[in-house]
Amino acid sequence: MIRYLAGVFFSLCYFSATAQRISGSVNEQDATSKTLKPITGANVYWAGTAQSASTDTSGRFSIPRVRQTNLLVVSFVGFTNDTIKIAQESELEIVLRNDQTLKEVVVRGNANAIDRLSPHQTEIITTRALAKAACCNLSESFETNASVSVSYSDAVTGSKQIQMLGLSGTYIQTNVENIPAIRGLASTFGLNFIPGTWIQSIDIGKGAGSVVNGYESMTGQINVELQKPDTHDKLYLNTYVNSFGRGELNLNLAHQINEKWSTGLLTHGSTLQNRIDRNKDGFLDLPLYSQVNVINRWKYQSDKVMAQFGVKALYEDRLGGQQNFQREMKGTTQAYGFGATVNRYEVFSKIARLFPDKPYKGLGLVLNASLYDSKSYFGLNKYNGKQEMLYGNLIYQSIIGSTNHSYKTGLSYMYDNYNERYQTLPLLRKESVPGAFFEYTFNHLDKFVAVAGGRVDFHNLYGTQWTPRLHLKYSLTDQTTLRASAGKGFRVSNPLAEYYGNLVSSRAVVLKESIRPEVSWNYGASLTQEYKLGEMTGSVIVDYYRTDFQNQLVADMEDPRYLSFYNLNGRAFANSFQAEVNLVPAKRFDLKLAYRLFDVKQTMDGIDGQTLLPRMMVSRDRVLFNAGYALPYDKWKFDATVQWNGKKRIPFMGDMGEHSEHGILPEMTSTMAPSFYNLNAQITRTFVKWDIYVGGENLGDFRQKNPIMHADQPFHQAFDAGMAWGPVTGRMIYAGFRYKITR
Amino acid sequence: MKKTIALFATAILMVFQVAMADGDKVVKIKTTAVCEMCKARIERTLGLSKGVKESNLDLKDKTVTVKYNPNKTSPEAIRETIINTGYDADDQTANMKAHDKLPSCCRKTAAPH
Numbered sequence: 123m124i125r126y127l128a129g130v131f132f133s134l135c136y137f138s139a140t141a142q143r144i145s146g147s148v149n150e151q152d153a154t155s156k157t158l159k160p161i162t163g164a165n166v167y168w169a170g171t172a173q174s175a176s177t178d179t180s181g182r183f184s185i186p187r188v189r190q191t192n193l194l195v196v197s198f199v200g201f202t203n204d205t206i207k208i209a210q211e212s213e214l215e216i217v218l219r220n221d222q223t224l225k226e227v228v229v230r231g232n233a234n235a236i237d238r239l240s241p242h243q244t245e246i247i248t249t250r251a252l253a254k255a256a257c258c259n260l261s262e263s264f265e266t267n268a269s270v271s272v273s274y275s276d277a278v279t280g281s282k283q284i285q286m287l288g289l290s291g292t293y294i295q296t297n298v299e300n301i302p303a304i305r306g307l308a309s310t311f312g313l314n315f316i317p318g319t320w321i322q323s324i325d326i327g328k329g330a331g332s333v334v335n336g337y338e339s340m341t342g343q344i345n346v347e348l349q350k351p352d353t354h355d356k357l358y359l360n361t362y363v364n365s366f367g368r369g370e371l372n373l374n375l376a377h378q379i380n381e382k383w384s385t386g387l388l389t390h391g392s393t394l395q396n397r398i399d400r401n402k403d404g405f406l407d408l409p410l411y412s413q414v415n416v417i418n419r420w421k422y423q424s425d426k427v428m429a430q431f432g433v434k435a436l437y438e439d440r441l442g443g444q445q446n447f448q449r450e451m452k453g454t455t456q457a458y459g460f461g462a463t464v465n466r467y468e469v470f471s472k473i474a475r476l477f478p479d480k481p482y483k484g485l486g487l488v489l490n491a492s493l494y495d496s497k498s499y500f501g502l503n504k505y506n507g508k509q510e511m512l513y514g515n516l517i518y519q520s521i522i523g524s525t526n527h528s529y530k531t532g533l534s535y536m537y538d539n540y541n542e543r544y545q546t547l548p549l550l551r552k553e554s555v556p557g558a559f560f561e562y563t564f565n566h567l568d569k570f571v572a573v574a575g576g577r578v579d580f581h582n583l584y585g586t587q588w589t590p591r592l593h594l595k596y597s598l599t600d601q602t603t604l605r606a607s608a609g610k611g612f613r614v615s616n617p618l619a620e621y622y623g624n625l626v627s628s629r630a631v632v633l634k635e636s637i638r639p640e641v642s643w644n645y646g647a648s649l650t651q652e653y654k655l656g657e658m659t660g661s662v663i664v665d666y667y668r669t670d671f672q673n674q675l676v677a678d679m680e681d682p683r684y685l686s687f688y689n690l691n692g693r694a695f696a697n698s699f700q701a702e703v704n705l706v707p708a709k710r711f712d713l714k715l716a717y718r719l720f721d722v723k724q725t726m727d728g729i730d731g732q733t734l735l736p737r738m739m740v741s742r743d744r745v746l747f748n749a750g751y752a753l754p755y756d757k758w759k760f761d762a763t764v765q766w767n768g769k770k771r772i773p774f775m776g777d778m779g780e781h782s783e784h785g786i787l788p789e790m791t792s793t794m795a796p797s798f799y800n801l802n803a804q805i806t807r808t809f810v811k812w813d814i815y816v817g818g819e820n821l822g823d824f825r826q827k828n829p830i831m832h833a834d835q836p837f838h839q840a841f842d843a844g845m846a847w848g849p850v851t852g853r854m855i856y857a858g859f860r861y862k863i864t865r
Numbered sequence: 866m867k868k869t870i871a872l873f874a875t876a877i878l879m880v881f882q883v884a885m886a887d888g889d890k891v892v893k894i895k896t897t898a899v900c901e902m903c904k905a906r907i908e909r910t911l912g913l914s915k916g917v918k919e920s921n922l923d924l925k926d927k928t929v930t931v932k933y934n935p936n937k938t939s940p941e942a943i944r945e946t947i948i949n950t951g952y953d954a955d956d957q958t959a960n961m962k963a964h965d966k967l968p969s970c971c972r973k974t975a976a977p978h
Contacts, residue, residue, distance in 0.1 A: 176899065176901075757913050810913050843900050
């Protein structure tokens, strides 16, 4: 990153060899006149100590000598940091070099940022944007983002799924601090397991991802950075209540133990114990639930080593189904019930060897072990799943000759032990995958960047996998950037965990054949244009992506009696086109308008051969509009988002109970779910140490009328709660406060 | 739905109006701010306090220029806020308790400059 060596010219004037203080001036050189200009407010400190000073308006500083070190660091924003070895001199004249390579083009203070330098098309959701939507966890963090949308899966379990490029969130590789996190069985509720207040930022990469983190990214990758022990507030408390009766408490603590060690604790507890049935179908609109979620981590940072160790623990309990269902009625037909208990434990470590004099070089090791254990029931059906996971990734990065050519290479190992049982059907799978990767980056003045990567993995069950990926970025001007990417993705699906919501039905689960891994190719291109309209600034982003499946898991629900899983027999693809306009008409005022078009099709095995059908539950069109306005210092903040979701295909949901009793096969006709609007808004008032916020979701109070088929006869064979295409709950109002003690 | 949008728009407009009300007064107060961190801290704390529209600290002469609504606050109250943040305000000295909570680089005892 720091490409040019820091240039420092300092002339020494010897005054007194015994001086106890060091004084001097910090200057910058004017580019044209070559004269020295003083820098006001530059930081001057002894390396590794708290002893510091800053320069006054004439660029002067004075700092007492310390015994621990003779390295004096001089820093100022926009200039290259410099470290000077001090001997006997007591008067310095320091000239800081203007930092031509300042990489902080991404201003994290803005609500929505586009990473201009990354060769991958990346959007960043910052803490500020996250605060726009107070609620609650990762699944709800994408509300103001046009690329990722939340999809509704069923009307009972309360699990939320996301979609990107027209495909389900399981095709996105979701990492937490670059460790694969939401995968395998955790894909059911995983997004609900990362509380919003823990999140520092979210990077959303569209299209094929980097090979460094594995082969599983098919439509994109999401990386979540959590609050760091050495940077986040000493104490952060957030409470939240909503009109459904959900309560939430988050407490984050950070403590700097000494110069090198720091520790952080992130905690979350939330619960809903209020039975609500607003649509009067006899079923709870939301399951009752409680969640306790904790992370404790330790960080060690020195000049040469950065290390982190941590533990995570999670417990969640859900109970849903019919209004009058009680836990004791489990396994009976007295009332239909749904229950799920999840325990998740994880230990992780990250160790990096740094080379302070060679900032381009680094060696990192990530080690991670986790256990996911879930026990669920849907009426009379039981489903238990357990996953043990081990993950290790060793990464070495360096350059070839100059920083124009850099590379990352390394070895990885992934072990998964799945043990699932649905009713009497056992699903056992042990995966052991050692792999190696190499990624080469060519960078020409940040104008043209090419990243070519490949990895080879030796899968114990599915053989050797070769995963190539390519990313190109070309900046035509400072305002115009073109990007293109192509790459292969590979993943092993877990049908029951991924279609969990559809298990809340009388559909019989049929695994027609042994399911092969999913393999896809993703191609895409994007154009980012920044513009100025008088005083107003803004950007336009247009992108197109296509995902082509060589094999895909098909979950066939065309026949209301079955949920059949089989391998793709024919074509399956997803085309995604998106256009987004951002405008900043005035200071602290943002507008965003986005339109998205999806064309997602999948070949289904029908009675009379294969047919290519539009994928269910995917709207062809979607429009998003977001407006945000803040007063200086965010004293008041206003934010509103309107989304319009177009029509989508849903399976045949007609009343076929009678027909089937007469033994007549229903026609496989699908129906279309209507389009609908969704409006969310929030107001925040900031005080010096705390904020209060009030907001609402689904303010238009749109509800799907009958989200559950045959809700009155849950043990009848036509019962199906897995066909929710829209909001099940109506308008929701929430309020909360945040309290902070900054360090 | 439309109603809600309209309501929201009115709310935003009202805030605009409030922000643009005239009759605002300006006061200049000399502080003991040392660095950029002090500047940010004082400006934010003042900016978030009642009746203050704008606050701008010039590190050269350590003077903060505050634009305020005289119906809601007074120069005395503004000085009080500065003192409670840990800095001197004109001839009034800082609240020591608040001052001692400041990071070492922002304290008056930080190396003279």
